[in-house]
Amino acid sequence: MPLKDRVRHLLHRDQNKDRGQSATGENEISQTPTFSVTKDDSAIEDEVDHDEKLPHELSLKIIESQRTELQKKLKSVTKKLSELVLENHTAYMGELQRVMDLQEDLERANVLCASGRKKLTLSREKFSGAGLGVLGKHRKKQLLSYLLQNFHTIKTLQKTDIHLRELLEEKLDVALSKICSKFDSETYTTIQNAYSLLGKNRAAMDQLHMHYTSAIHNTAFSVVTGHVEEKGEALIKEEAQKFSYQDLCKKVPISRFIECLIHLSKEMWYIMHSYYYVMKWHKDEEKNVPKLDSYPSIADIENDYNKKYVLKKLETGFTRVWQDVQMKVKLLLFGTDFSSFSKFEDLLFILDLTNRLMLVGEEFCGSKSKTLQETIRTQSINYFKSHHRARLDELRMYLENEAWEVCPLELGFNIFNLQEFRFLRTAVQDANKSKSDTNGMRCEVNGIFEKYNVLESPFDCIIEDNSPDDVVSTDKPSNDEPEVDEEGKTIYNDNDEDDIPDELKQDFIDEQTGETPSRNYKAGETNDVKFSQNSSVVANTTLTTIRFFGRYMHIMHALSPIAFDVLISMTQLFDYYLFTVFSFFSNETISNNHQLSSKLAATLKRIKDNMIQSSHASESVSVSVDDIKVQFPRMSLDATLFDAGTQRGLACRIIATESVIFLADKLELLRLHLETMIPSSKRPFLSQFYSQIRLAMNNVKWDVKEIMSQHSSYVDLLIQEFWRFDTYFKSLARRVLLPIEVYNILWDRCIKLANKTFVDGFSNVKKCSNEGRALMQLDFQQYLLQLEKMTTVRPIPEKEYVENYVKAYYLTESEIEKWIRSHKEYSSKHLSNLVLHGVGSHLNKKQKQKILNLIEDIEKGKKS
Amino acid sequence: MASESYDFLLKFLIIGSAGTGKSCLLHQFIENKFKQDSSHTIGVEFGSKVINCSNKTVKLQIWDTAGQERFRSVTKSYYRGAAGALLVYDISNRDSYNALGAWLTDARTLASPQIVIILIGNKKDLESEREVTFLEASRFAQENELMFLETSALSGENVEEAFLRCSKNILTRIESGELNPDRVGSGIQYGDGTIRKLSSNKPEVSSSDGNCGC
Structure with a gap:
């Protein structure tokens, strides 16, 4: 305010001055004290000037002049100054106005500030309340977002849980599939527990069966793939995928077939073994669980139902699993042409293997393995036909090359010692055993499944001695059903002798006269081989x-x-x-x-x-x-x-x-x-x-017959022949040592033949007197006498044959008829000759004819 | 088997003292495997194999005889009509070598003087127990006009070679006309008709036909 006033005042004065100036002019200006300053200033300058220009001698005049001059100067300065003042007055006024404006503005600003301050204080007071509210809300928001986060977490957890469940089921599934090839009770219990916790027992069982099916398929496939060779190189897995299992089976080379079959059987065994134990596990479990109460809860009923379902499923599964296994093995068996097996032992080996497998099958599900049997039957008939063909040809060759020399067999030789018959020893045993076994076939404990632990299989011991040659030739029981006791030792070896069935033993005792049993006829060079009286006469063939x-x-x-x-x-x-x-x-x-x-x-x-x-x-x-x-x-x-x-x-x-x-x-x-x-x-x-x-045995002696046929009926000659025969025979006997039986039989035949010759000879006699007939009898008696000296055969066989014939000559008609009817051993030729030339001499024509007709009738009767 | 085709069928013998490994040689030759649990042969056994030799398919019909003395009478009857023989001794058994002379006489008299014989020193693998040197055996072979090889039925060394060499020799002799397959008891048979025509052009066809009853 004062500033403003001052400025205003100043402005007024200036206005006045202007007015005065215009009135007074220059004087007035000079008078105003306002300019005294200016005067002072110039005075100082003047003084300086004075100091310089001031002459030493002051004269009035000069001073006067100077003064005038100065006055003059002053006048102009003043004039100048007023001019300047005038000139700048408007600017001054404008400026002043502006100052005033400024002052006004300032005042206004002041007011604004004051009100601002006032408002600020007000707002400050109001602001803190809202702030708290905001804060509160913020916190709430934070809490909520935290909550949200938690919710998210929970959600994730939930998802994880589901995922885990899936994973778990997957894992369980994998574990289940592993069970297929190797049963482990503990693992299985865990899995089952897991599934029952999941409440998926039934689904698990279905799953398990699927696993078994696929395990069988996959295992079979990979086993066979492993043995397939293409152009001498092993097949790559990817390539194998292109083929069907059946095709693969056909590609298994014959050299690796057995190996492959063993491998397959073994793998299949593991699967079946595992299945068996799964069943057992469930059965055991059922036994352990107490019976349902009289008032079962729903859960119990459910549980019970589940168990029944599982058992049922498992039971039907046996047949299915076995069927699958059979199919796989069958395809493999069919893949190879059995007739191309050159070695018999190979076939035996395969058969044994298959038999064993069928035994497993029978044990497994009581199946008779029709598929497998059919397969093996077809295949082995194939083989056998060619085998038999070859054997027959071989036999022919042997026969053609046979020299019919006695093959000296050792004392105590027994055909059961031959390598080819070894199997009988164990076979008979098995037969006996199987008889006793059939009753308890499916009873749980004594099955083959119990005999082997997880890592063993009935096909193991075969692999150990892989050369099929040994199968028939060694005493190892590997060929027949292996009986492996707990220690894994084979049973037969120790008590070999006791196991030989009675009928075989009998044979041993009979022929082993005091000597040690020479099972392998490790004779070395035994120079003094003795032959017992009843030793066999055998040719190489x-x-x-x-x-x-x-x-x-x-x-x-x-x-x-x-x-x-x-x-x-x-x-x-x-x-x-x-x-x-x-x-x-x-x-x-x-x-x-x-x-x-x-x-x-x-x-x-x-x-x-x-x-x-x-x-x-x-x-x-x-x-x-x-x-x-x-x-x-x-x-x-x-x-x-x-x-x-x-x-x-x-x-x-x-x-x-x-x-x-x-x-x-x-x-x-x-x-x-x-x-x-x-x-x-x-x-x-x-x-x-x-x-x-x-x-054939009874008639087999035919061969000697014709030896005598050419001999004359004359007794001495005959006897001579017999002597020769006997001598030769005895020398022969010394060489070959024939059984006495043969000797007797030969004599028997010879004598019979000689007798026939007698009858032939006698019947051929056209005319014969009674004396002649007596001579015949005499001859024959002589012959018998000689014969009895030579041979030990008693009584002389069929001597009645000759005697009766000779005596028949004396018979009458009625007698002869009866005689002919009762003596059928003579040929019709003998009889008719008898009638015509012998008896006929005292018969008439009619009677002769009648008897001849009778002979004819008898002959006809013989033929028909 | 019946479908087998071959150009020649040769009858072979394996002879020699007991325990020299005759059956093992045969087994090794046919099965390419060593017979572990071989026991003494009873009488005569038999094996056959088709081999390729001098561009011909030859079926060998091999009779493996028992070496033990007591079987002599049986085995001798198989000598007849053999075209070739493996005369086997055991290099680790001097006695089996000493007996060679008798075996050789048997073979030449009972089979045929023309029989092609290869001397085989078996059990070559038992070098440390050797009792017969290669040199003296080969000298023996030379003196008696035999081929000679040392073999091992255990390792299979020279086994096939022995049969091959003997067969080859026989085939060469057939071609040169020295051996005549048409002679009864030659131990050689034709597998099919075409070859018969070829070689029957040779001059010595009509040597001895019919019953030669030996």
């Missing part, structure tokens, strides 16, 4: 044939489904042998058909029709495997056979015949084993075959 029998029986044993086919083949071997021996040694006598029994003749004819290739068709025609016909064997030593010096190869003949008997004998011995091996429905065939064998 006979041994071979017996070995073949052994092999065939082994096949029968290993392969009961085709046992019958094999048996037939076995009989063919025997038939062929019999036929060969017959055709070699007694073909000459075949014309004299009446000397052979009709049954034997029929048998020989049957053999010839069925088995012998007609000589024209042979060679050029390629022989198919199904064709069992064999070429007619060619005799290798025709020459010796007709050499009278060796009594027409008597030795050979005897040996050959004896060997047939030996064979038949041994077959008889094997009968018991054979019977156990073939199905009972086929037994009649066996007995039929045996009756044929016996027949």
Whole structure:
């Protein structure tokens, strides 16, 4: 305010001055004290000037002049000054105005400030309340967001939980699938617990079954893939995927087939083993759980239902799993052509393996393994046909090369010592065992599944001795059902002797006279081999044939489904042998058909029709495997056979015949084993075959017959011949040491034949007096006397045959009729001669004719 | 088997003292495997194998005889008509070597004087127990016009070679006409007709036919 006033005041004064100026002019200005300052200033300057210009001598005049001059100056200055003031007045005024404005502005600002301050204070007071509210809200917000976060976490946790559940189930699933190949009770319990916690017992069981199915498939696939070779190189897995399992099976090379089969069986075994234990686990579990109360809770009912479901499922699963396994094995078996197995042992090995597998199958689900049996049957028939074909050819070769020398067998030789028959020892045992086992087949404890722990399998021991050669030749039981006790030791080895079944033992005792049992005939060079009185006469081929029998029986044993086919083949071997021996040694006598029994003749004819290739068709025609016909064997030593010096190869003949008997004998011995091996429905065939064998045995002596046929009826000559025969025979006996039985039989035959010759001779006598007839009797008595000296055969067989015939000459008509009716042993020729030339002499024509007719009738009756 | 085709069928013998490894040689030859648990052969056993030799397919019919004395009478009957023979001794057993002379005589008289024989010193793997040197055996072989090889049925060394060499020798002799397959008891048979024609052009066909009854 004062500033403003001051300024205003100043402004007023200026206005006044202006006015005054304009009135007074320059004087007034000079008078105003306002300019005194200015005067002072100039005065100072003047003073300086004065100091300089001031002359030393002051004169008024100068001073005057100066003063005027100064006045003048002053006047102009003042004038100038007022001019300036005037000139600047407006600016001054403007400026002043502006100052005033400024002052006003300032005042206004002041007011504003004051009100601002006031408001500020006010607002300050108001602000703190709102702030708190905001803060509160903020905090709330924070809390909420925290909560939200928690919610998120919870949500994640929830998701995780679900995920974990899934993972868990997956894991459980994986664990389950692992159970398939290796059962572990603890793991399985854990898994089951887990599933029951999840409440998914039933689903788990379904899952488990799926796992088993796929485990079987996958395992089989990878096993076979591992053994497939393409162009000598192992197949890459990716490549293998392209093929079906069946195709893969076909690609398994024959050299690796067995290995592959073992591997597959083993893997399958593990799976089945595991399945078995799963079942067992569930059964055990059920046993442990107490029975339901009378008022069961819903949960209990549910639980019980689950368990029943699981057990049911598992039970049906057995068959399914086994079916799957069978299919896999079947495809593998079919993948290979069995007939291309060169070695019999290989087949045996496969059969044993399959049998074992079937045994496992039977134990597993009581299945008879039809699929597998069919497969193995088809495949082994394939093999067997070619095998049999080859054996027959081999037999023919042996026969053709046979020299019918006695093959010296050691004392105590027993066919069961032959490597080919070893299997029988264990086989009989098994048979006995299986008889007792059949009742308790499915009872839980004594099954094979209990015998092996998780890491073992019934196929293990096979792998250890991988050379199939050993299978038949060693005493190891690996070939037959392995009986492994807890320590894993094989049982047979220790008590070998005790295990030999009685019927075999019997045989040992009979033939082992005091010497140590020479099972492996480790004889070394025993120079003084003794032959017992009842030692067998055997040719090399006979041994071979017996070995073949052994092999065939082994096949029968290993392969009961085709046992019958094999048996037939076995009989063919025997038939062929019999036929060969017959055709070699007694073909000459075949014309004299009446000397052979009709049954034997029929048998020989049957053999010839069925088995012998007609000589024209042979060679050029390629022989198919199904064709069992064999070429007619060619005799290798025709020459010796007709050499009278060796009594027409008597030795050979005897040996050959004896060997047939030996064979038949041994077959008889094997009968018991054979019977156990073939199905009972086929037994009649066996007995039929045996009756044929016996027949053959009884008739097999035909060969010696013709030795005597050429001899004259004259007694001395006959006796001489007998002497020669006897001497030769005895020397022969010294060399070969034939059984006394043979010796007797030979004599028997010889004498009978001689008797026949007598009758022949007598009947041929056209005219004969009573004296002549007496001579005949005398001759015959002489002959008998001599004979009794030579031979030990008592009584002389069929001496009545001759005596009766001679005596018949004396009979009357009625008597002769009766005699003819009762004595059918004479041929019609003998009888008619008797009637015509002997008795006829005292009969008339009519009577003769009547009797002749009677003879004819009898003859007809004989034929029909 | 029936479908097998071959150009020649040769009958072979394996002879020699007991325990020299004859059966093992045969087993090794046929199965390419050593027979671990071999026991003494009873009588005669048999094996056959088809081999390729001088561009021909040859089927060998091999008769493996028992070495033990008591089987002599049986085994001798198989000598007849053998085309080739492996005469085996055991290099670790002097006695088996000393017996060679007798075996050789047997073979030449019973089989045929023309029989092609290869001398085999078996058990070559038992070097440390050797009782017969290579040199003296090969001298023996030279003196008796035999081929000679040392073999090991255990390792299979020279086993196939032995059979091959013997077969080759026989085939060469057939080609040169020295051996005539048409002769009865030659131990050689034709596998198919074409070859028969080829070699029957040779001059010595008509040596001895029919019953030669030996």
